[in-house]
Amino acid sequence: MGNQRVARDYYGILGVEQGADAAELKRAYRRLARELHPDVNPDPAAQERFAEISTAYEVLTDPEKRRIVDLGGDPLDNGRGGGGAAGDPFSAFGFGDIMDAFFGGSAGGRGRGPRSRVQPGADALIRMQLTLEECATGVQRELTVDTAVLCTECGGNGCAPGTSPQGCETCGGRGEVQSVQRSFLGQVVTSRPCPTCRGLGEVIPEPCRICAGDGRVRSRRSVGVRIPAGVADGMRVRLAGQGEVGAGGGPAGDLYVEVEEIAHEVFERDGADLHVRLPLPMTAAALGATLPLPMLDGTTEDLHVEPGTQGGTLRTLRGKGMPRLRSTGRVDGYGDLVVHVDVAVPTRLDKEQTELLRQLAKLRGEEQPDLTTRNNGHGLFGRLRDSFRG
Template sequence: MARDYYAILGVRRDATKDEIKKAYRRLARELHPDVNPDSATQDRFKEVTQAYEVLSDPEKRRMFDMGADPYAPGGGGGAGGAGGFGGGFPFDDIMNAFFGGQAGGRGGPRDRMRRGRSIKVRVELDLSETAFGVTKDITFPTAVLCETCQGEGAAPGTKRETCDMCQGNGEVSQVTRSFLGQVMTTRPCPQCEGQGVSIPSPCADCAGEGRVREKVTRKVQIPAGVDDGTQIQLAGEGEVGPNGGPRGDIFLEIVQRPHPIFERQGDDLHCTIAVPMTAAALGVSMTVETLDGNEELDLRPGTNSGHVITLNERGTKRLNGPGRGDLMIHVNVETPTKLDEEQESLLRKLAELRSENQPPGKFSPGQGNFFSRLRDAFNGAR
């Protein structure tokens, strides 16, 4: 005799999925074997469970409405398993009925709104911009909210609808038979991709995604003291998520362009200045370039090549602290390589006056030959 699963659960034939679940939970509390262990109640509980299993599955319910009973002999159902319960026993729904929780893989519909992707943008800056900070307009491609549908994904005048395959649950169940009995497997609904809703008329501008790609320009404040490779995070300024989800982040990667004069090392700047031999010997006043403008520098007489002149607080501003680095000016004394007869004569006369026409070779401490350095290393190791 054909069974009427609607009558078993006490619901109308046009009952919604929520009404069917509510009826089943009410009956499950009354008939559960832990509450009523007698055999008649167990048979009734089994019947109620089978009814819910059929009516809660859109495909099985459609088959039942057409006259097919999956639990009839030869219908792909049937009882079995321990304790007189079918292998497709929906244990997670029993847990829901008693504890309000979930057991197993049922997770409900997936959240349509997901966070957008974070993006990285390279920002090229001059040395002066990294040293003192700058406000910069940056342009980059990203995903923005679709203004036509405001992130809904549906064409104007339409709306999203409950998925007719999963009835808004986001998941579909399938019962298969094995040597252990019936096994129920649950997977995301292939029609709505687990979201529980479908869009019959997608927005023409975003194809139902709720966002579109375009180039945008942002005005950003670059702090003073950033260096090559520094990353700056702009929270919530990245791509809009699918279906109008929250934005990701933007990570600005600073790229410092090479400077023709200065080399940066941390907060300090280094440069090299070439000084003629005569100027180094006699001393000279000269103009040097800094990030703050030109400054006058007095080179004292007798300056040697390799001498370093430090200009305090002429480097870059410190990113995470007060003050600035220094400017290190490295002196390179140039020796002339081409002399005319008059210049050579004057230099020879100067060498004679200074008794330097045949200067003796001199060794400074630590400048010995290989064998002396090896001997010192050996003696130090003993």
């Protein structure tokens, strides 16, 4: 049992958890591909690593192969995905691994083969500033984006018109070359990506003069986007297939439009709720009033202030806030508008106003405020005194 082979950790190769969904696998693969792709990283070690993540991505995006991985097997290990019970009678003892080491995999016929020139494109991100009003109503805009697009000269194959790729003479189209080393066990054959074709198995003798063989070019274009009502700061709208075109004319990634909400001068947002501070004159707070309260949409709403309203009072207007955005992009009701009442005490009084307030204080017996008594006979200091006595 000591020679039994442990199945490759395809999840670990991509750096994802076992329960990762298709979107997570795609993001992990693209993140690593941007670092390890031979077009940007010529290091042979990076090329081998790129081949590993490409294989892992291929396996985990295939439902049947992924099922074998989740059962503890390896779908690329000569039929040992079922745990060695069927297919290869020597699999439980790692016989295929020994053959690989001494004969370079020829006995099992499991060469990795050339990788595809066509690679999936990366996602792109653009930020859009919106006012609170625009977040409430939604907008339709045309955005200017600068991304990689399909080369119209070669149609994505990277070849000059009238030419086509040719098989690599160095590796014979296999995409990898082998080297033989001697050890105390005998000859050991190892494989690595072909340095001439970079593992593609083919070369382009006459690259396209526009894209230099990449199959894509940078271009500025306009893209229409509809931002739904109810979006908030940091939310993203996905435009499928509007991102970067992949190398070799591969399928384009997605374009994400991220919302940057501009702070409002009057309203403060908390999810679907809006908050506003209302500076209420002292006289209106004492006598009560009906005030026209401006709404976000430009209309007004009558706000009834009861006599004797205190500072810090909250008044909630149901359904007068922001639209509630569902995951489907549809509006599901509205939040509330919360009014914070601030009683404004005058800081400057003329002689007549001062005299009137003094008369009011005299009528209410408040010329000299008494902090020890209240209507119930127990003021602030009275309660403190009682607490010590108790």
